[in-house]
Amino acid sequence: xxxxxxxxxxxxxxxxxxxxxxxxxxxxxxxxxxxxxxxxxxxxxxxxxxxxxxxxxxxxxxxxxxxxxxxxxxxxxxxxxxxxxxxxxxxxxxxxxxxxxxxxxxxxxxxxxxxxxxxxxxxxxxxxxxxxxxxxxxxxxxxxxxxxxxxxxxxxxxxxxxxxxxxxxxxxxxxxxxxxxxxxxxxxxxxxxxxxxxxxxxxxxxxxxxxxxxxxxxxxxxxxxxxxxxxxxxxxxxxxxxxxxxxxxxxxxxxxxxxxxxxxxxxxxxxxxxxxxxxxxxxxxxxxxxxxxxxxxxxxxxxxxxxxxxxxxxxxxxxxxxxxxxxxxxxxxxxxxxxxxxxxxxxxxxxxxxxxxxxxxxxxxxxxxxxxxxxxxxxxxxxxxxxxxxxxxxxxxxxxxxxxxxxxxxxxxxxxxxxxxxxxxxxxxxxxxxxxxxxxxxxxxxxxxxxxxxxxxx
Ligand code: TYD
Ligand code: MG
Numbered sequence: 001x002x003x004x005x006x007x008x009x010x011x012x013x014x015x016x017x018x019x020x021x022x023x024x025x026x027x028x029x030x031x032x033x034x035x036x037x038x039x040x041x042x043x044x045x046x047x048x049x050x051x052x053x054x055x056x057x058x059x060x061x062x063x064x065x066x067x068x069x070x071x072x073x074x075x076x077x078x079x080x081x082x083x084x085x086x087x088x089x090x091x092x093x094x095x096x097x098x099x100x101x102x103x104x105x106x107x108x109x110x111x112x113x114x115x116x117x118x119x120x121x122x123x124x125x126x127x128x129x130x131x132x133x134x135x136x137x138x139x140x141x142x143x144x145x146x147x148x149x150x151x152x153x154x155x156x157x158x159x160x161x162x163x164x165x166x167x168x169x170x171x172x173x174x175x176x177x178x179x180x181x182x183x184x185x186x187x188x189x190x191x192x193x194x195x196x197x198x199x200x201x202x203x204x205x206x207x208x209x210x211x212x213x214x215x216x217x218x219x220x221x222x223x224x225x226x227x228x229x230x231x232x233x234x235x236x237x238x239x240x241x242x243x244x245x246x247x248x249x250x251x252x253x254x255x256x257x258x259x260x261x262x263x264x265x266x267x268x269x270x271x272x273x274x275x276x277x278x279x280x281x282x283x284x285x286x287x288x289x290x291x292x293x294x295x296x297x298x299x300x301x302x303x304x305x306x307x308x309x310x311x312x313x314x315x316x317x318x319x320x321x322x323x324x325x326x327x328x329x330x331x332x333x334x335x336x337x338x339x340x341x342x343x344x345x346x347x348x349x350x351x352x353x354x355x356x357x358x359x360x361x362x363x364x365x366x367x368x369x370x371x372x373x374x375x376x377x378x379x380x381x382x383x384x385x386x387x388x389x390x391x392x393x394x395x396x397x398x399x400x401x402x403x404x405x406x407x408x409x410x411x412x413x414x415x416x417x418x419x420x421x422x423x424x425x426x427x428x429x430x431x432x433x434x435x436x437x438x439x440x441x442x443x444x445x446x447x448x449x450x451x452x453x454x455x456x457x458x
Contacts, residue, residue: 300365
């Protein structure tokens with residue numbers, strides 16, 4: 001065994017490091033996620049990577065730091081610029097995560113094309129696809145000029161050498177899970193490889209002032225595969241989400257050192273690449289029937305991300321003794337419970353009715369905050385009341401029919417406002433934290449009956 005190598009165990013979910021193998025990770029409580037990896041014992045922190053130790057830094061007085069207005073590079077894709085906080089900051093590290101096939105490579109190739117057109121030299125490094133495959137994709141997107149260079153490489157030292165020689169202004173790494181560092185013996189995609197690779201890229205970015213986009217794959221749980229540390233190391237984390245079968249894609253910043261994290265960008269996948277959707281609210285409501293009963297928009301937080309969805313319900317008289325109930329995209333038992341509450345506490349006769357509840361667009365949501373939406377959709381269908389398109393509702397419903405508090409009400413309201421809604425029905429308990437919000441009407445309700453009487457008045 002080499003002297004300067006040691007064996008450690010890493011949790012592949014969260015990056016927890018341990019000297020011994022463990023069945024359950026103390027960090028994230030996941031089972032059976034520890035994998036043996038060999039790491040070199042010598043430190044790989046930036047203070048030890050080639051810099052002379054005598055070159056000490058002196059502290060500077062904050063007041064004396066001059067800030068020349070930070071120049072941001074526009075990507076000419078408005079939706080992306082907005083999510084980035086106004087464009088690409090020089091020397092920043094941007095992580096783009098998302099499911100396979102969602103369009104990460106397509107988006108970044110389009111960014112490369114736009115930047116090359118603006119005269120910025122761009123290097124696209126792919127560890128997943130051959131040059132021919134990239135060319136085929138590029139042909140669908142449009143014409144490219146000579147400012148864009150391609151490289152198929154997975155060895156980070158070779159990549160560093162190319163970057164130092166070619167001095168591009170923007171670099172794209174597709175994807176971090178395919179990259180490897182020679183000093184580390186574990187397989188590409190493992191925790192220590194991903195961490196070390198990101199570390200090297202960060203040194204390149206900060207040292208040479210190059211902006212680097214890193215593509216990261218996503219696990220079943222929706223996190224960037226590999227360690228969470230990856231998210232801590234980069235400046236900006238963007239997630240690409242959406243149903244693969246539907247055309248729309250949402251790009252969302254979950255972390256941004258240079259801008260707000262509440263921005264979303266909406267894109268549509270066409271045969272010629274991703275097209276920006278300028279008016280997100282119109283697009284999200286696209287296909288939502290207006291002037292029909294049994295439909296309302298609700299809001300669910302997915303992790304830190306608020307997502308608006310249309311909830312549809314169809315209630316009709318049952319022809320059999322036992323009514324038929326189905327729930328697509330949400331919890332079947334929860335739907336039954338809510339219908340029981342409506343029956344008992346509001347006095348709507350549903351016991352002899354079939355009910356079908358559907359979350360439109362193929363999204364799956366189980367957060368209790370959509371309870372109010374489901375209940376209102378059921379009432380709307382049952383009583384044949386049309387709920388206006390501009391109304392959104394969220395709130396958990398308790399067994400007494402009370403509308404209970406949900407977390408992050410402010411973010412949900414902000415999301416509704418951003419997507420162009422005019423009215424939000426929400427729990428009374430949120431009044432203390434929200435009060436009045438400019439540009440949107442907030443209807444606070446204590447009981448499910450209050451919400452129902454509000455929609456009946458419309
Ligand atoms: P891709 O960018 O390869 O996804 P990722 O890098 O996130 O894995 O996207 C591939 C999908 O997008 C694939 O299913 C084909 C589709 N697509 C289009 O519909 N139109 C296009 O112009 C392009 C380039 C891809
Ligand atoms: Mg790809």
